[in-house]
Amino acid sequence: MTVRDRVASHAIQLLVVAVFFAAWVAITQAHAVNLLLLPALPAVGASLAKLVGTTVFWNAVGVTAWTTAIAYAISVAFGIAAGFFIGRSRVLTAALEPVISGVFAIPIVLFFPMIVIIFGIGPPSKIVFGAIYGFFPIALNTIAALSTVDPLFLRSARSLGASDAQVFRHVYLPGALPVIVTGLRVGFFICFASVLGGETLSSASGVGHQIARQGELMNSAPMYAWIVIVLGATVLLNLVLGAMAGRVRQA
Amino acid sequence: MFAKPEVRIRIVALAGLLIAWELCARFIFAPALFAPPSRVVAAWWPTVGQDPKVAHALIVALLEILAAFVLAVVVGIAAGVAIGINNFGRITLFPFVLLLWGLPQVVFLPLVILIFGIGPPSRIAFGFTHAVLPVIVNTVAGMRNVNPLYLEHARATGASRMQILRHVIFPNMVATVFTGLRLAMTLTLLGVILAELFVSTNGIGNYTQMFADTFKPASLLALVLTLAAMAVALNELVRLVESRFTRWRQG
């Protein structure tokens, strides 16, 4: 790719973004689409400005944030534990990995109504839901990571007299770490998305609930504002987690 | 077949889960909140088998899933070809696809309902947006990962660009797309069912809500597990179609 091609490519990308916003403005100016569905860009901006920093904002963001955090912590704990327990043994892996990935292929959101019946509409149901959903990629990636560690290295370390802990630290871990880290990243975003999903479906608090509520009230500008907030948070989290993953890789 | 340790472990694990479920539901949870497998099985026929309205809702859900899936595959391949057909297009446009892929699409659910209404179109649309992305990604990948040896042979034998596309690039692309179709089906299921659960007047979401509100966990679980079985069957179907079309890959 020549430098000229690269510049042209970025120019076109900027153009696409610009066209997107220009189209938004043009469509709303021309009243071509119901303002209910596509509010004017300035209206969204104003809603956003009004929203950020209010108690409503911090309440919702706070609830979503610590719900996600707790759900993620649980899914990491169980995911890594199960992943190690199963991944260490080839028999267990062959037996259980297909079952786990088979279950993951079913939309787990089907069980959300059941979870709400048991745990109620508040955050606990979202924590359980997020934890369950986040468990799968973490466990599956951990299992995969362990099964790719070359048994030759393991045998050679053991023959040199290494203890289990040493084998774990010097052979398993470095080989398995990149795949596990990927699993942790994917698990986080799945956890986050399922907490948001749970809040959207059935909740009294949290960002997902706000989006659903604004949608119900047909307040499109505030709804768009909340969507922008989530998208911004996603981009930010992506950058942060990406940087962290990169640092782990270098360590 | 039962002699294989993997199968035995699976049977033990599943049996253990069923027993734990039965005991938990009977002795730990209130009967209004959770139902043991025995009650779920008993509730299946009156709830799902016999009730024509529930059966109708299930069929509608199935049709929505199929519609969303087919649409996602057709549009996804078309878009993927448009993006991946040359290097410049790919480098310029593919980052947008990746950007969309990373977003928690559930935040758009209330918006999609506003746009498409409460009925099947919104569910098909939401399933479509979930599934189309992996199809695009796989199509683009399939156009890139052609074995250079085959391209060299075609060139040396005097093939025109059209012939190379038709006989070398396209078959390879189809194979790669097929390996992504399973993920596409899983995501279609997720999207359609999420939309159904969010709001529905006659669909399965309506019945899950009803069973939840009237504290009939056995009926709820019977319905949910029927849907889960449908999901498994659809996934298996895709896998079968995939293996039939990639017969040339098997030794």
Place this chain on the structure above:
Amino acid sequence: MIGGLLEATEGTVTVEGAAVRGPLPQAMAFVFQESTLLPWYTILDNFRVSLEFQGRAEGWRERAMASLRSVGMEQFAGHYPRQLSVGMKQRINMARGICMQTEILLMDEPFAALDEQTRLVLGEDLSVLLARTGKTIVFVTHSLAEAVFLADRIVVMTARPGKIKAVLDVEEPHPRSPEFMLTPRFSEIRNGLYELLRDEIRSTVDAMRIARDTDSA
């Protein structure tokens, strides 16, 4: 470069009096070291597609079956490449190269990935095909015995940068039988090749030693 797949840095390559500027599928067919049979087509369909690429696909089915028969592979016409062994695939690749009905056949170490026995058998097959069709075949190999057994003319190349070091002729007519390899003439030519190459090998090994010593210094 002969096949038009690489550009020469100096000088020109001419085929039948015309300079080569790109692939000439009507004049030259290729057999590569690795099988280039498209995995998603059957063997027979592979022949069809290759002939379509060339633009001369009339009567492709009869031609394909005849070529397969000449290497004893006709019963695999309906198989997929994945179902066949490496030796079988290379035999089919060879048959396809002949099927293209070009004057020249370019073969780039086609038997390198095969075991000794298969190499010998395919070498004999090639000798028979050569006698029958009278084609011009450019065959690249690193095996001295294979070069002497197959070639009417051997061009010895130097180590990098590759220049022509010597040209030897082998008078034995095709088809050659394996007994040829036991004759004193065969050994004479082969030993001559070895002498020619020994210098090249020695200079390569010396260069490697120098590189290793300067690296560790």
